Amino acid sequence: MKYRGVVYDVGLRFVSDQPYSxxxxxxxxxEHDMNTIATGLHANAVRIEGEEIQRLVTTARIANAAGLTVFFNPxxxxxxxxxxxxxxxxAARAAEELRRDGVDIVFVCGCEITLFNDGILPGATLMERVAWLGSQAADATGPKVPAVFQEKSTMLHDALTAITAAVRAEFSGPVTYSSGTWENVDWSLFDVVGVDYYRNGETASEYVAGLDRFRIGKPLVVMEVGSCAYEGAAARGAGGFMLLEGQNPDGTGKFVNNIVPTRSEREQAEYVQEQLELLSGAEVDGVFIYVFSFPSYRFGEGARDLDMMSFSLVKTFPDGDPRSNQMPPWAPKAAFHRVADFFQR
Structure with missing residues (x-):
């Protein structure tokens, strides 16, 4: 496995009128986190994602100084x-400057554009598009793709063709894309095949076999895999966060059917370790665990524990907790240690 990495968020706007994550x-x-990723997690790569290009550049330089390959993900x-x-x-102009300065860098031309951007799937918001996709998911990945998905694939192809042309005009290094499994991507546009590959209740053999359609003679990298940290999260895979419907004014979570999940770092850790072992056996060229930290969802007790609804390997302490003022303001979860052990081996 050439790339053993973790996803690192420097600020995304999941909802248009909300602050960055x-x-x-x-x-x-x-700087602390990049050094931890390199020496504590024993990773050799990091996928840095965020909207602000200067944040990406700053973090990429820090990661390079720590000896990490950078997957640069505007x-x-x-x-x-x-x-x-x-x-x-x-963003590609900035990435090219990094490349010329000696940063080992791969450019990521977006992530799951059908979900996270307007114009392809129905819905005015991310959650509306997620809901629509969920209602169609069985058909989206079946042997006979319905006409509606063929149309969406054409729209995605047009978008990615324009994006890659713009990137390659400015950036001379390798490029990839972080695709959803429902997206039909023309991989001739890219140097590396990248797929967000969560396990959502399949058997181990089904999960591994599902990679075969991405084996086209190019490097294959799993751009995301991970789990939330509560009982039952493993079976939900990528959809684990959807049990959280929002937050109340007092900071507690609004959970589906008003049922507060039971925190389980062990379930998250076992899921992550099993997927890493399966993907290593499947001889993929790289894996990025989603995600190192997610400070929007803080650690707490009971309904205040939003951290269990995130995929993060570390738990960030809430404001008011003395530990939130320390460096770092987080502590590793059980999954952190499983990943570190796997990467070290």
Whole structure:
């Protein structure tokens, strides 16, 4: 496995009128985290994702200093796909400067654009598009793809063609894309096949066999895999976060059917370890665990424990907890240690 990595978020806007998922951005914390990823997790790569290009550049330089290969992932959510080529061209210029300065860098031309951007799947928001996709999911990955998905694939192809043309005009290194399994991507546009490959209740053999359609003679990298940290999260895979419907004014979570899940770091750890072992046996070229930290969802007790609804390998302490003022303001979860052990081996 060439790339043993973790996803690192420097600030995304999942909802248009909400703050970034990382706010404020801290150079000191990014430096601490990159060194932890390199020496504590024993990773050799990091997928840095975020909207602000300068944050990406700053973190990429820190990661390079720590000896990590950088998968450089600009990500502007909730805008029409027609706006993306100009944004990616600007990011590609910055990435090319990094490459020329000696950073080992792969450019990621977006992530699950059908879900996170306007104009392909029905729905005005991410959650509306997720709901629509969930209602169609059985058909989306079946042997006979319905006409509606063939149409969506054409729209995605047009968007990715424009994006990759804009990126390659500015950036001379390898490029990839972080695709959803429902997306039919023309991989001739890319140097590396990248897929977000969660296990959602399949058997181990079904999970591994599902990779075969991505084996086309190019490097194959699993760009995301992971689990939330509560009982029952493993079977939900990528959809584990959907039990959380929002937050109350007092900071507690709004959970489906008003049932507060039971925290289980053990379930998250076992899921992550099993998927790493399966993917290693399947001889993929790289794996990125989603995600190192997710400070939007803080650790707490009972209904205040939003951390269990995140995929993070570390739990961030809430404001008011003295540990939130320390460096770092987080502590490793059980999955952190499983990943570190696997990467070290």
């Amino acid at each position: 990382v706010e404020p951005f801290s150079h000191a914390l990014a 990500w502007k959510m909730n805008v029409p796909t027609r706006e993306l080529p100009d944004y990616f061209a600007e």
